[in-house]
Amino acid sequence: MSILEVRDLGVAFGPIHPLSGVNFSIKKGETLGIVGESGSGKSLTAMSIMGLLPLFGGRITSGSINFDGQDLTKLTDRAWRKLRGGRIGLITQNPMTSLNPLQKIGPQVDEVAILHLGMSRAQARTRTVEILGTLRIPEPEATCNRYPHQMSGGMKQRIVIAMALAAKPDALIADEPTTALDVTVQAQIIRLLDDLVKKRDLALVLITHDMSVIAQTCDKVVVMYAGRAIEQGPVATIFESPHHPYTQALIGCIPHGLAENERLNRIKGTVPTVMNYPKGCPFHPRCPRAATICSTTQPQFASVGESSAACHFVIGDAS
Amino acid sequence: MLLKYTFHRFLMLIPVSISISFVIFMIVYLLPGDPIDNLIRVGSSPEARERLTAKYGLDKPLLTQYFVWMGNMLRGDFGDAIVLRRPVADLIKQNLPYSLTLGGLAFAFSSVVGIILGTISAIVKNPIMERFFRGFILLGSTVPGFWLALLMILLFSVTLGWFPVSGAGSWQALVLPVLTIGFGGIALVARVTRVALLDVWRADFVKLLYAKGLSGRAILFKHLLPHAMLPVVTILALRIGWILGGAITVEFVFGRPGLGSLLIRALSQRDYPVVQGSLLMLALAVMLGTLIGDIAQAAMDPRVREEKS
Amino acid sequence: MNVFTIRDRWMNALARSSIRRAFSSGIGMVSGGFLIILVLTAIFAPWITPFDYAAQNLANSNAPPGWPHLLGTDEFGRDVLSRVIYGARTSLSVSATAIAISVSVGMTLGAAAGYFGGAFERMVMTVVDLTWSFPDILIALIFVAILGPGLTSTTFAIAIAYLAQFTRLTRAQIVRLKQETFIEATINLGARPAHILLRHLLPNAVAPVIVAGMLAIGDGIILEATLGFFGLGAQPPTPSWGAMMSSGSAQLFLSPWILIFPGVAVAVTVIAINLFGDELIRALDIRDRMREA
Numbered sequence: 001m002s003i004l005e006v007r008d009l010g011v012a013f014g015p016i017h018p019l020s021g022v023n024f025s026i027k028k029g030e031t032l033g034i035v036g037e038s039g040s041g042k043s044l045t046a047m048s049i050m051g052l053l054p055l056f057g058g059r060i061t062s063g064s065i066n067f068d069g070q071d072l073t074k075l076t077d078r079a080w081r082k083l084r085g086g087r088i089g090l091i092t093q094n095p096m097t098s099l100n101p102l103q104k105i106g107p108q109v110d111e112v113a114i115l116h117l118g119m120s121r122a123q124a125r126t127r128t129v130e131i132l133g134t135l136r137i138p139e140p141e142a143t144c145n146r147y148p149h150q151m152s153g154g155m156k157q158r159i160v161i162a163m164a165l166a167a168k169p170d171a172l173i174a175d176e177p178t179t180a181l182d183v184t185v186q187a188q189i190i191r192l193l194d195d196l197v198k199k200r201d202l203a204l205v206l207i208t209h210d211m212s213v214i215a216q217t218c219d220k221v222v223v224m225y226a227g228r229a230i231e232q233g234p235v236a237t238i239f240e241s242p243h244h245p246y247t248q249a250l251i252g253c254i255p256h257g258l259a260e261n262e263r264l265n266r267i268k269g270t271v272p273t274v275m276n277y278p279k280g281c282p283f284h285p286r287c288p289r290a291a292t293i294c295s296t297t298q299p300q301f302a303s304v305g306e307s308s309a310a311c312h313f314v315i316g317d318a319s
Numbered sequence: 320m321l322l323k324y325t326f327h328r329f330l331m332l333i334p335v336s337i338s339i340s341f342v343i344f345m346i347v348y349l350l351p352g353d354p355i356d357n358l359i360r361v362g363s364s365p366e367a368r369e370r371l372t373a374k375y376g377l378d379k380p381l382l383t384q385y386f387v388w389m390g391n392m393l394r395g396d397f398g399d400a401i402v403l404r405r406p407v408a409d410l411i412k413q414n415l416p417y418s419l420t421l422g423g424l425a426f427a428f429s430s431v432v433g434i435i436l437g438t439i440s441a442i443v444k445n446p447i448m449e450r451f452f453r454g455f456i457l458l459g460s461t462v463p464g465f466w467l468a469l470l471m472i473l474l475f476s477v478t479l480g481w482f483p484v485s486g487a488g489s490w491q492a493l494v495l496p497v498l499t500i501g502f503g504g505i506a507l508v509a510r511v512t513r514v515a516l517l518d519v520w521r522a523d524f525v526k527l528l529y530a531k532g533l534s535g536r537a538i539l540f541k542h543l544l545p546h547a548m549l550p551v552v553t554i555l556a557l558r559i560g561w562i563l564g565g566a567i568t569v570e571f572v573f574g575r576p577g578l579g580s581l582l583i584r585a586l587s588q589r590d591y592p593v594v595q596g597s598l599l600m601l602a603l604a605v606m607l608g609t610l611i612g613d614i615a616q617a618a619m620d621p622r623v624r625e626e627k628s
Numbered sequence: 629m630n631v632f633t634i635r636d637r638w639m640n641a642l643a644r645s646s647i648r649r650a651f652s653s654g655i656g657m658v659s660g661g662f663l664i665i666l667v668l669t670a671i672f673a674p675w676i677t678p679f680d681y682a683a684q685n686l687a688n689s690n691a692p693p694g695w696p697h698l699l700g701t702d703e704f705g706r707d708v709l710s711r712v713i714y715g716a717r718t719s720l721s722v723s724a725t726a727i728a729i730s731v732s733v734g735m736t737l738g739a740a741a742g743y744f745g746g747a748f749e750r751m752v753m754t755v756v757d758l759t760w761s762f763p764d765i766l767i768a769l770i771f772v773a774i775l776g777p778g779l780t781s782t783t784f785a786i787a788i789a790y791l792a793q794f795t796r797l798t799r800a801q802i803v804r805l806k807q808e809t810f811i812e813a814t815i816n817l818g819a820r821p822a823h824i825l826l827r828h829l830l831p832n833a834v835a836p837v838i839v840a841g842m843l844a845i846g847d848g849i850i851l852e853a854t855l856g857f858f859g860l861g862a863q864p865p866t867p868s869w870g871a872m873m874s875s876g877s878a879q880l881f882l883s884p885w886i887l888i889f890p891g892v893a894v895a896v897t898v899i900a901i902n903l904f905g906d907e908l909i910r911a912l913d914i915r916d917r918m919r920e921a
Contacts, residue, residue, distance in 0.1 A: 050530055085532030092530070097523035102545055102620060112531050147621045163531060335758055342770065349774045461898035463850050463870075465857050466891035469877050473884055557761070564763025568854060572877070583858050586772055594773050601766055609761045 003028050003068055003203050004049070004171055010062035011044055011053060017061070018274045019044050019227045023301070026220070028170060031197055031204040033218035033235070035211060035250070039271045041227040042207045046175045049205070050090050051080045068170065086116035089164025091174040095156035095181070099148040106144025109162050116167035131162045135192060154185035161192070171203040178213065190217055211254050215239060223247050226272050226282035233307020243309040245287045281312065289313060324617045332606055339602045343595050344388050348381070357591045359401065392599065398592035407596040410581060415600070418577035421496055422566045429501035430555055433508025438544070440509065441516035452510045459503025464565050468499040468572040485574030496573050500565040504558055511554045515547035549620050556612020560605045649911040656907035659900040666897060670716045679707035681714045681867055690883040700885040703875065708886060712893050715869040718862055722779055723848035726786035731841040734794025739833070741795070742802030749799070756795045764789035764851050777860040785855070786848040793844070794837055797918070801833030836914050839905055846901035853894050869894050
């Protein structure tokens with residue numbers, strides 16, 4: 001039974017529609033990866049699910065977000081506040097600036113438990129120390145009394161994760177949790193998240209631009225481009241037989257077994273800006289297989305075996 | 320950590336204080352004529368002159384004199400006023416409370432009102448307000464303080480008769496002086512508060528605060544305001560000196576007792592012991608105020624405490 | 629002709645067109661125009677004033693504004709308008725002179741501090757910061773105490789009171805520019821420090837300081853007026869706005885115009901300076917460089 005179901009999500013900022021037609025669902029204990037280049041709309045999807053769009057001046061224009069039976073697009077402010085942090089936790093991208101620099105670590109994490117679980121300060125502190133321990137932060141009690149600027153990036157990210165977990169949520173949304181970290185630390189955090197999902201039966205939506213991360217941890221994946229989902233399915237299937245040319249190109253970009261002088265693969269061209277989404281299939285200017293129909297008509301999603309893709313060649317109407 | 324910072328800042332004050340006290344000490348020597356003529360009344364007896372010479376060591380080298388002078392000052396002996404023939408220390412003790420009251424009230428008034436106005440304008444998010452503030456600040460910093468004071472007297476005391484024209488008899492007498500000093504300050508504090516709040520609101524960690532499920536009001540009061548207070552405290556600390564300057568003028572215009580009017584009267588009367596004494600006290604007040612401001616900043620922002628600047 | 633001369637010339641052209649741009653906005657036109665008229669009035673005062681500013685006419689003392697005395701007369705029957713115009717002369721010249729001195733000294737100190745760095749920089753900045761936290765009136769009063777009342781002490785007072793900001797600004801600019809690559813290139817080419825400072829660093833650092841100087845003239849005018857009000861500035865018979873307001877305060881109940889008009893003159897002048905200064909900052913696009921740290 002899916003705990004989170006996104007159907008046909010469309011988002012607008014004033015007259016601009018950066019996101020449209022996003023569909024996916026996720027169960028507890030599953031990890032769903034959303035992958036795409038910068039500007040593909042991944043973060044916007046995360047913000048929509050958390051109901052934080054109005055903060056940036058955006059609004060949901062179409063579709064529904066179903067969480068455990070509730071349609072989030074129709075939620076009141078009060079209900080949202082219970083949900084955020086309480087049942088869905090957010091892990092943000094840049095740990096260096098995500099914590100309040102003026103407050104000690106302890107109170108920042110305690111706040112969540114006090115707010116959502118009705119704990120007293122002492123109880124919340126116990127819980128905080130416990131969580132910090134499970135996240136393998138050394139000296140949890142001492143850490144509670146430190147300030148964010150006294151900690152490293154990796155540590156800060158763990159604290160952000162702690163804040164997301166404190167109220168025993170059912171789902172976690174991780175928006176590029178490792179992008180701003182060193183490679184070694186990245187691996188640790190990814191493993192940590194993986195652990196959490198399995199041990200606590202969480203649903204994790206992992207947003208990243210790194211295909212290798214997807215390969216390591218996710219069960220399902222949604223590939224996004226220019227504000228649209230263009231392919232999705234189980235990770236194994238997508239990696240073995242990607243159907244959309246973009247997905248194929250992305251996988252082709254993962255460096256492996258390169259000889260010293262070999263060049264890295266790249267996708268020609270650049271990601272279109274929100275103002276300039278191409279007509280028809282958004283990828284067609286950069287697609288090596290583009291046909292005439294690709295520049296005029298938006299391809300619909302069509303199933304191919306276990307996955308589905310939005311490509312005219314997959315649908316079968318390209319000549 | 321905080322103690323170390325305070326101590327460090329305090330240490331830095333010492334060379335500053337010494338330099339300033341030296342400058343003030345030198346006043347009597349930079350003036351034309353014999354220093355002793357500036358410290359004593361015209362037509363004093365030779366014995367009185369001798370006594371003074373002995374007391375201040377006026378026949379000894381300059382540096383020794385400075386130390387003697389400083390020694391006296393530190394013991395609370397500021398010399399005797401020429402015109403009023405009383406110990407300067409007495410005059411200062413008499414006038415200091417008035418200045419402190421006026422300065423303190425003006426500071427509190429402009430800070431509190433400024434912060435409230437600034438917060439309101441940030442929440443309400445009105446671009447017209449921004450222009451209004453800029454105009455207000457412009458007026459506050461370009462209108463000579465004493466002129467404003469006199470206009471206020473003209474309007475509120477003479478025409479409307481609401482407040483007394485001068486003196487320090489009642490609390491009503493404080494209203495116009497405090498308003499005059501605070502006038503320019505309110506707009507500045509409000510503007511800084513508003514800008515700081517709007518800036519902080521855009522910071523990264525605010526996103527996470529909303530994600531935690533906190534209400535807008537909780538975020539504002541528990542997280543945003545403390546953050547916004549940082550630049551505000553900086554500005555307030557800087558304004559302590561400014562308020563003091565304003566107090567000097569306002570005391571004079573409203574005929575209130577205080578260090579400021581004491582100083583100005585002494586200057587016109589060339590009563591140099593009084594001049595030196597009150598200058599020293601005022602300089603001290605500025606330095607103390609700045610120090611308190613610095614410490615307050617460090618207390619609020621843990622990052623500042625680590626800097627050695 | 630080398631790459632640096634081209635850059636300097638380009639900077640000059642930029643400055644000139646920026647001044648034109650400052651004048652092109654509505655506010656810029658009005659404030660800038662006002663300032664030009666003010667300066668011209670001050671210069672041509674002897675030919676413009678309707679009456680002799682010192683001519684007393686006790687029969688017509690304390691006359692309200694009207695004809696022929698457009699702004700009324702003071703307690704000695706002197707024409708207020710003429711005195712206000714002459715007061716402009718005093719205020720503007722004193723303030724401008726003082727600021728000119730202040731800017732020169734400040735720029736030299738700041739440039740040296742920024743360029744040489746180290747202990748020298750720290751020493752200079754500590755001394756300068758001393759004046760920074762003090763209210764300008766207090767510094768002015770110290771000078772009056774030493775030099776006695778009058779225009780000399782006023783000039784010194786203004787110069788020292790605002791010295792700090794010019795030093796800090798220049799130093800900040802120099803420090804910023806020192807790190808730019810074209811300076812590195814010049815050093816690598818073997819140029820001497822003085823040459824680097826004069827031909828490359830200073831011209832680029834000048835703009836914010838000049839604008840700050842202009843704004844400081846406004847503050848100087850207020851300071852001069854305040855001192856005059858206390859009777860510690862320009863001494864009679866030199867007309868000064870502050871002194872006029874001082875005697876005007878004694879006549880506050882009978883003839884408030886003696887107080888009001890000089891004050892309006894100060895306020896309007898300083899407002900115009902501030903508005904035009906702001907327009908200049910916008911036109912030159914140096915708002916970020918106006919920071920001092």
